[in-house]
Amino acid sequence: MQQEHEVALTGWRATAHEVIFESDTPAGKAFDVILILLILASIVVVMLDSVQGIRGEHGTALLAAEWTFTILFTIEYCLRLACVGRPAHYARSFFGVVDLLAIVPTYVSLALPGAQALLVIRTVRILRVFRVLKLANYVSESERLMRALYASRRKIEVFLFAVFTLVVIFGALMYLIEGPENGFTSIPRGLYWAVVTMTTVGYGDIAPQTNFGQAVSAFIMILGYGIIAVPTGIVTAQLTQGAMDVSGQACPSCGAGGHRVDAAFCRLCGSKM
Numbered sequence: 001m002q003q004e005h006e007v008a009l010t011g012w013r014a015t016a017h018e019v020i021f022e023s024d025t026p027a028g029k030a031f032d033v034i035l036i037l038l039i040l041a042s043i044v045v046v047m048l049d050s051v052q053g054i055r056g057e058h059g060t061a062l063l064a065a066e067w068t069f070t071i072l073f074t075i076e077y078c079l080r081l082a083c084v085g086r087p088a089h090y091a092r093s094f095f096g097v098v099d100l101l102a103i104v105p106t107y108v109s110l111a112l113p114g115a116q117a118l119l120v121i122r123t124v125r126i127l128r129v130f131r132v133l134k135l136a137n138y139v140s141e142s143e144r145l146m147r148a149l150y151a152s153r154r155k156i157e158v159f160l161f162a163v164f165t166l167v168v169i170f171g172a173l174m175y176l177i178e179g180p181e182n183g184f185t186s187i188p189r190g191l192y193w194a195v196v197t198m199t200t201v202g203y204g205d206i207a208p209q210t211n212f213g214q215a216v217s218a219f220i221m222i223l224g225y226g227i228i229a230v231p232t233g234i235v236t237a238q239l240t241q242g243a244m245d246v247s248g249q250a251c252p253s254c255g256a257g258g259h260r261v262d263a264a265f266c267r268l269c270g271s272k273m
Helices: 010-022 026-048 050-082 087-093 094-101 104-108 115-132 136-151 153-178 187-198 211-238
Strands: none
Touching: 010 026, 010 050, 010 104, 010 153, 026 050, 026 115, 050 087, 050 094, 050 104, 087 094, 094 115, 094 187, 115 153, 136 153, 187 211
């Protein structure tokens, strides 16, 4: 079944795939280094453009630079789609979505001024540095963490429901204890205070004044420290799989990386490596 969907890359598409997606070759590494430098430069341009004084003096140059980067990234995005066997699969992948979001704001700014500030999403693209610096194992570790979070989702949902229940109870209780005269003007206001207190943030904009209210507050704060540790323990329990060696090879079909060095098929689309 896997063979039916495989698309062999030949000619310029195979060459482009090796340069754009692979990091094990000199050309591929050089491409990624240049790309990361361009991403950093584009982020600096976006930040400078947000400074009113600099924008007033160099606004034209910054706008030209922004459009230059956007056009370059648009060409790169099109090339990425063209040199994979399954363009739609890559477009829906994490980096595919990020690559698209990195260029859309500039075009949107033509109709909605100020939208180009969203170009800071390009910062996420710097994650490609893991492949360039041969830190693929870090990518695999992040994927292990995501798998652990997904496996723990039901326990975390139950935990969050329990926390929400406690917030409602304590918020309503403090409303009854303190009352409007001490700042607890409604139950929703009490819920806000309970969230701030239980998470140990403590803004201090509203605080109990009665002795009983302060005693309940102290109990909630102590309880908050215990609550913070619960999700950490849930996720840690799922992190039991051993680390695996990861290669820098990308799937020729969907462009996904993070494969084991001995992988024969893509971990996402199942195409032959």
